[in-house]
Amino acid sequence: xxxxxxxxxxxxxxxxxxxxxxxxxxxxxxxxxxxxxxxxxxxxxxxxxxxxxxxxxxxxxxxxxxxxxxxxxxxxxxxxxxxxxxxxxxxxxxxxxxxxxxxxxxxxxxxxxxxxxxxxxxxxxxxxxxxxxxxxxxxxxxxxxxxxxxxxxxxxxxxxxxxxxxxxxxxxxxxxxxxxxxxxxxxxxxxxxxxxxxxxxxxxxxxxxxxxxxxxxxxxxxxxxxxxxxxxxxxxxxxxxxxxxxxxxxxxxxxxxxxxxxxxxxxxxxxxxxxxxxxxxxxxxxxxxxxxxxxxxxxxxxxxxxxxxxxxxxxxxxxxxxxxxxxxxx
Ligand code: ASP
Numbered sequence: 218x219x220x221x222x223x224x225x226x227x228x229x230x231x232x233x234x235x236x237x238x239x240x241x242x243x244x245x246x247x248x249x250x251x252x253x254x255x256x257x258x259x260x261x262x263x264x265x266x267x268x269x270x271x272x273x274x275x276x277x278x279x280x281x282x283x284x285x286x287x288x289x290x291x292x293x294x295x296x297x298x299x300x301x302x303x304x305x306x307x308x309x310x311x312x313x314x315x316x317x318x319x320x321x322x323x324x325x326x327x328x329x330x331x332x333x334x335x336x337x338x339x340x341x342x343x344x345x346x347x348x349x350x351x352x353x354x355x356x357x358x359x360x361x362x363x364x365x366x367x368x369x370x371x372x373x374x375x376x377x378x379x380x381x382x383x384x385x386x387x388x389x390x391x392x393x394x395x396x397x398x399x400x401x402x403x404x405x406x407x408x409x410x411x412x413x414x415x416x417x418x419x420x421x422x423x424x425x426x427x428x429x430x431x432x433x434x435x436x437x438x439x440x441x442x443x444x445x446x447x448x449x450x451x452x453x454x455x456x457x458x459x460x461x462x463x464x465x466x467x468x469x470x471x472x473x474x475x476x477x478x479x480x481x482x483x484x485x486x487x488x489x490x491x492x493x494x495x496x497x498x499x500x501x502x503x504x505x506x507x508x509x510x511x512x513x514x515x516x517x518x519x520x521x522x523x524x525x526x527x528x529x530x531x532x533x534x535x536x537x538x539x540x541x542x543x544x545x546x547x
Contacts, residue, residue, distance in 0.1 A: 263533035266411035287421035311427025319379035322441035323425035328451035410457025438462025444472035460507035484511035485519030
């Protein structure tokens with residue numbers, strides 16, 4: 218009962234944007250227009266990202282408010298977390314794989330449906346920038362490992378050590394038992410996936426992570442996979458994910474959400490359906506977390522997750538908010 222009420226509130230939280238074209242006769246500031254002329258819709262930019270990465274949405278909002286494009290907003294927004302050494306799940310300072318290497322995954326998608334991704338990238342602090350270069354400077358969509366790293370150097374990126382003393386010390390401690398447990402503590406996986414809609418009504422998304430801590434060497438999750446960790450269709454909206462990537466990949470979660478929105482579901486309903494697909498197929502869901510956020514062309518947002526504890530940061534002209542996501546389990 219309470220959850221339903223909460224869901225309702227979450228769904229209503231972001232209905233301020235009217236991206237649907239309105240008839241001139243209905244538009245108060247356009248009384249002289251001919252009856253059948255369509256006027257430009259009022260687009261109110263906004264941005265959201267997984268978890269309460271409020272500094273990231275603040276940066277993205279700065280770009281949007283200055284009239285910038287959604288693509289630049291999401292890139293610059295997630296770069297804040299990539300650069301933050303205290304964030305041990307994204308970019309520099311990320312926790313390493315079980316062999317002690319920090320390997321990063323990221324992808325980006327623009328309103329034209331172009332996308333770029335890097336997987337298993339070492340020694341480069343801003344994988345999202347490299348992903349954008351893949352999108353804009355190559356005929357490819359994804360570069361992996363050494364090839365991605367080599368490409369980054371060619372694009373002018375500098376080699377850097379991504380393993381901080383703190384992440385190294387924790388890894389050394391983990392090695393004492395070396396227990397490989399692919400089940401993530403539900404509070405301990407903080408990929409940043411970000412979506413934005415700009416003043417032109419265009420939507421873009423970005424997603425970046427260091428992946429599961431102490432993963433097997435070579436492991437890649439959902440975050441850099443277009444359709445799984447992120448998907449944008451500028452006609453409809455976008456979605457992005459966090460949590461155990463293997464589960465998101467199996468259901469192609471972000472693409473699924475966008476398609477559900479195309480069929481008429483709200484972002485909230487679509488996120489709920491995507492979580493339900495995972496829960497129905499994997500009875501082990503009690504042991505892992507997955508969270509989705511979504512944004513549609515009208516500027517409505519939604520979020521849903523398996524277990525309580527997930528939230529998303531929201532920023533539009535009326536300010537910034539951390540919005541708790543409703544969950545499947547109480
Ligand atoms: N989705 C990321 C991965 O599986 C990790 C996370 O968001 O917790 O690599």
